[in-house]
Amino acid sequence: MIVSFNYRNRHSLLERLDPRARWIFSLLVLFAITMFWDVRFLLFFLALTLGQYYLARLTWRETRRAWYFVFFIMTTMVVVNTIITSSGTIGAAMKGTHTVIFHQFTIPITGWIWELNLTVERLWFAVTQVTRILSISALFLVIPFTMDPRQYGATFRGMGLPDRLAYTLDLAFRFVPTLGRDFQLTLDAQRARGYEVEKVEGGLFTQIRKMAPLVVPVTMNAILSGEDYANAMDLRCFGLRKRTWIEKLTYHWRDYLWIGFGALLLIASVVLSLLGYGEFWVPSILLQ
Amino acid sequence: MNSPSEARLEIEGLTFCYHSRQEPAIQDISFDLQPGEVMLLAGASGCGKTTLMRCINGLIPKIYRGSLEGQIRVYGRPVSEMSMAELSQSVGTLLQDPERQIVGSYVLNEVAFGLENLGLPRGEIMERVERTLDYLGIAHLRDREVFNISGGEKQKIALAGILVMEPRILLLDEPLASLDPASSSGALQLFRRLADDGISVLLVEHRVDEVLAIQPERVLYLEDGKAVYLGDPQGMLDVVDYRRVKLPARTVVRRARNAEPPPEFQPALPPPTQQPLIDFQKVGFRYRPELPETLRGVNLQVHPGDVIAVLGANGAGKTTLVKHALGLLKPTRGQVLLEGQDTRKLTVAQAAHTIGYVFQSPTQMLYAPTVEEELAFGPRNLAHPPEQIRADVSWAIRTVHLEPELKTPPLALSFGQQKRVSIAAVLAMRSRILMMDEPTAGQDYWNYRSFMDTILQMPGFEAILFITHDVDLAVIYANRILLIYNGQVAADGSPHAVLRDEEKLRACRVLPTSLLELNLELYPQTGRFLRAEALAQYVA
Numbered sequence: 059m060i061v062s063f064n065y066r067n068r069h070s071l072l073e074r075l076d077p078r079a080r081w082i083f084s085l086l087v088l089f090a091i092t093m094f095w096d097v098r099f100l101l102f103f104l105a106l107t108l109g110q111y112y113l114a115r116l117t118w119r120e121t122r123r124a125w126y127f128v129f130f131i132m133t134t135m136v137v138v139n140t141i142i143t144s145s146g147t148i149g150a151a152m153k154g155t156h157t158v159i160f161h162q163f164t165i166p167i168t169g170w171i172w173e174l175n176l177t178v179e180r181l182w183f184a185v186t187q188v189t190r191i192l193s194i195s196a197l198f199l200v201i202p203f204t205m206d207p208r209q210y211g212a213t214f215r216g217m218g219l220p221d222r223l224a225y226t227l228d229l230a231f232r233f234v235p236t237l238g239r240d241f242q243l244t245l246d247a248q249r250a251r252g253y254e255v256e257k258v259e260g261g262l263f264t265q266i267r268k269m270a271p272l273v274v275p276v277t278m279n280a281i282l283s284g285e286d287y288a289n290a291m292d293l294r295c296f297g298l299r300k301r302t303w304i305e306k307l308t309y310h311w312r313d314y315l316w317i318g319f320g321a322l323l324l325i326a327s328v329v330l331s332l333l334g335y336g337e338f339w340v341p342s343i344l345l346q
Numbered sequence: 347m348n349s350p351s352e353a354r355l356e357i358e359g360l361t362f363c364y365h366s367r368q369e370p371a372i373q374d375i376s377f378d379l380q381p382g383e384v385m386l387l388a389g390a391s392g393c394g395k396t397t398l399m400r401c402i403n404g405l406i407p408k409i410y411r412g413s414l415e416g417q418i419r420v421y422g423r424p425v426s427e428m429s430m431a432e433l434s435q436s437v438g439t440l441l442q443d444p445e446r447q448i449v450g451s452y453v454l455n456e457v458a459f460g461l462e463n464l465g466l467p468r469g470e471i472m473e474r475v476e477r478t479l480d481y482l483g484i485a486h487l488r489d490r491e492v493f494n495i496s497g498g499e500k501q502k503i504a505l506a507g508i509l510v511m512e513p514r515i516l517l518l519d520e521p522l523a524s525l526d527p528a529s530s531s532g533a534l535q536l537f538r539r540l541a542d543d544g545i546s547v548l549l550v551e552h553r554v555d556e557v558l559a560i561q562p563e564r565v566l567y568l569e570d571g572k573a574v575y576l577g578d579p580q581g582m583l584d585v586v587d588y589r590r591v592k593l594p595a596r597t598v599v600r601r602a603r604n605a606e607p608p609p610e611f612q613p614a615l616p617p618p619t620q621q622p623l624i625d626f627q628k629v630g631f632r633y634r635p636e637l638p639e640t641l642r643g644v645n646l647q648v649h650p651g652d653v654i655a656v657l658g659a660n661g662a663g664k665t666t667l668v669k670h671a672l673g674l675l676k677p678t679r680g681q682v683l684l685e686g687q688d689t690r691k692l693t694v695a696q697a698a699h700t701i702g703y704v705f706q707s708p709t710q711m712l713y714a715p716t717v718e719e720e721l722a723f724g725p726r727n728l729a730h731p732p733e734q735i736r737a738d739v740s741w742a743i744r745t746v747h748l749e750p751e752l753k754t755p756p757l758a759l760s761f762g763q764q765k766r767v768s769i770a771a772v773l774a775m776r777s778r779i780l781m782m783d784e785p786t787a788g789q790d791y792w793n794y795r796s797f798m799d800t801i802l803q804m805p806g807f808e809a810i811l812f813i814t815h816d817v818d819l820a821v822i823y824a825n826r827i828l829l830i831y832n833g834q835v836a837a838d839g840s841p842h843a844v845l846r847d848e849e850k851l852r853a854c855r856v857l858p859t860s861l862l863e864l865n866l867e868l869y870p871q872t873g874r875f876l877r878a879e880a881l882a883q884y885v886a
Contacts, residue, residue: 059445059446059448059492059493060448060449060451061493062451062491062493207451207452208451208452208454208455210451229449232451240710243705243707243710244710244711246669246674246694246705247705247710247711248711249674249694249695249698250672250674250694250698250701250702250703250705250772251698251711251723251724251727251771251772251775252695252698252699252724252727252728252775253695253723253727254693254695254727270713270714271711271713271723272713273713274712274713275709275710275711275712275713278709278712278713278757279709279710282709283446286441286443286446286447287446287447287449288409289405289409289441289447290441290446290447290448290449291449291459292405292408292409292430293403293404293405293434293438293439293441293508294434294459294460294463294507294508294511295430295431295434295460295463295464296459296463297463298429298430298431298463298464299431299463299464299465300465301462301463301465302461302462302464302465302466302467302468302471303462304454304455304458304462304468304471304472305455306468
């Protein structure tokens with residue numbers, strides 16, 4: 059069974075907008091955010107996207123699992139790419155000279171030497187990165203919770219994608235909660251056989267191998283049910299000719315306003331960055 | 347139609363062999379299908395039923411490749427000359443599992459899907475969808491989310507999505523498999539009505555006993571890909587092996603009278619004691635705070651010596667109830683005690699030492715590279731000694747008759763075999779309490795009776811509990827029946843006490859079967875419920 063995200067109409071301002079306008083706005087703001095590495099600008103965007111989140115009438119309770127996932131990915135990224143190594147940073151942060159911690163490790167057996175040179179610049183870069191990721195997450199997280207699943211396909215079609223791709227994206231979108239549900243079922247089935255995921259230990263590869271009882275059934279189930287769905291869709295003439303979409307979407311003035319607002323933000327961001335604003339910035343007080 | 351004959355569908359000398367296999371899946375099949383006719387296609391799993399359907403609806407050769415011989419004509423035209431769009435407007439197929447063919451998120455969108463794909467105008471689509479929903483009596487579901495409706499309703503939705511394309515031939519692949527007795531009876535009545543309204547229905551089903559109630563015009567019986575019988579239902583009852591296919595109880599009794607009596611069935615459970623193994627105390631449970639309670643004040647004790655059949659409608663709360671015993675779900679009010687310990691204080695792994703639980707779907711748990719390793723997984727987690735694991739694995743595999751597959755990857759087996767592997771995987775844990783969720787789903791009659799016999803006659807279990815929609819399974823094996831309705835225990839008692847109350851059964855969407863009726867009739871002589879073969883000696 060394909061499960062949809064847990065959608066209920068909250069009668070929020072955001073839901074009254076055309077879903078296409080919301081996608082376009084989100085994409086415009088996304089591009090705008092990527093122009094900046096200056097935390098002062100990014101804080102503006104964070105406030106903006108959290109505002110949208112508030113307008114959507116979402117509560118922490120409903121979205122916390124999605125947020126945990128974001129936090130997990132974000133922490134891994136920031137710790138590995140910025141704190142431990144500097145591969146995820148940009149020029150200015152890499153060249154930082156204000157050292158906070160300096161430590162040299164010798165990696166056992168290989169004898170390689172690895173230097174941890176944690177600078178103020180890198181730490182501040184981590185802060186900037188967190189702000190950026192949180193703004194982008196808040197921007198897109200509202201979509202699955204506040205968009206009617208009936209309209210996914212028609213929305214993608216309305217944004218100019220071909221029929222087949224639009225419907226496939228619709229299915230792909232709903233695949234996420236379906237996978238979550240399947241994972242829970244498999245976890246329960248294996249726990250009933252005495253399997254304890256909490257006790258999986260050992261080296262990285264051993265750990266991965268010990269996850270097989272969860273990963274294999276979930277993956278196989280997805281593949282096998284995919285075959286059934288494909289058959290069912292073929293038997294109902296999917297993809298043979300130009301499709302009708304019974305979900306009708308119509309733009310209203312407020313949708314144009316919303317897209318216009320997004321476009322304005324992007325244009326302003328482009329102009330600012332051409333003028334040289336928005337580069338990586340560290341408060342001077344930290345560099346003394 | 348300018349076809350020379352009246353037949354909607356004609357099949358002549360059809361043989362098909364999948365590319366990956368040596369043996370043909372079906373061989374030299376010939377029959378035709380008339381307007382307004384219900385034809386029952388019966389046979390054990392692996393007999394070629396699904397392959398035959400795929401040949402008719404065009405999935406063979408479009409999706410599944412192999413060598414195809416013989417002729418299939420729809421309205422006199424060979425299907426090989428028809429496009430998928432043409433074919434699917436003549437031949438509609440309801441696949442086995444409604445859950446795996448519903449692609450829309452809401453009822454309206456799901457039913458409209460095929461017509462949208464044909465690119466019809468929006469107004470016409472809406473009009474045809476409304477008409478189909480009305481015809482099936484499910485107009486009230488129009489704006490519901492498909493995820494939140496019952497199993498029987500899901501199937502009607504899937505059927506609506508096909509009927510809306512106005513096919514004149516309808517293929518139904520084991521449509522009763524996941525339905526409770528009342529829903530499956532309702533579905534069968536509906537299929538009859540469709541035929542009476544002029545559609546030709548080819549119904550694949552191994553629950554022959556139930557299908558006979560709607561008086562199919564003809565029966566085609568397959569064994570190993572070959573047609574063994576084609577003719578009226580009455581004739582089939584004399585030809586088909588009653589140990590392989592479930593026939594009406596009276597037919598079995600009549601035929602078994604001259605045969606060897608079945609071996610005495612002696613369950614090997616300990617004598618009843620008063621100390622409960624599992625104790626539900628006023629258990630209430632809801633999945634989410636905003637939802638209504640799925641369990642509502644359940645009081646229930648499982649004692650040593652119990653063989654409990656849990657009956658009830660789709661969505662009544664049977665699986666939710668059983669998951670509480672193992673602590674997979676914790677009650678939101680009241681408590682569940684497993685051998686005196688609150689399940690809130692136990693981990694599932696600890697509870698698994700006492701309770702073995704076979705989930706409904708095997709695909710959710712099979713992962714190992716061989717069946718042998720799959721079976722050893724549970725006992726290893728429970729830290730059983732290696733010699734004991736070897737012995738238990740070998741016993742478990744014999745119980746489900748899969749010894750030759752010990753080195754096969756479980757995922758390469760058929761669904762029925764996978765289900766048996768999943769049962770064996772739990773048997774090998776040698777739990778003292780065994781719980782099974784729909785153990786017979788997708789299984790052959792002969793196979794499931796055989797493993798149920800073995801499990802119940804095997805010493806070591808203190809109590810057994812199974813959830814089932816198959817009332818006969820409860821009649822034959824249980825010594826206690828639990829009837830669940832709307833999250834509550836509607837009845838709890840001996841099979842005779844619970845199952846003779848037909849009114850209550852019907853209220854709980856459970857229907858009496860021919861075997862139950864015969865058993866109730868003969869109860870004064872037998873004093874207990876027996877399988878049909880064993881009843882033969884009591885019938886004059």
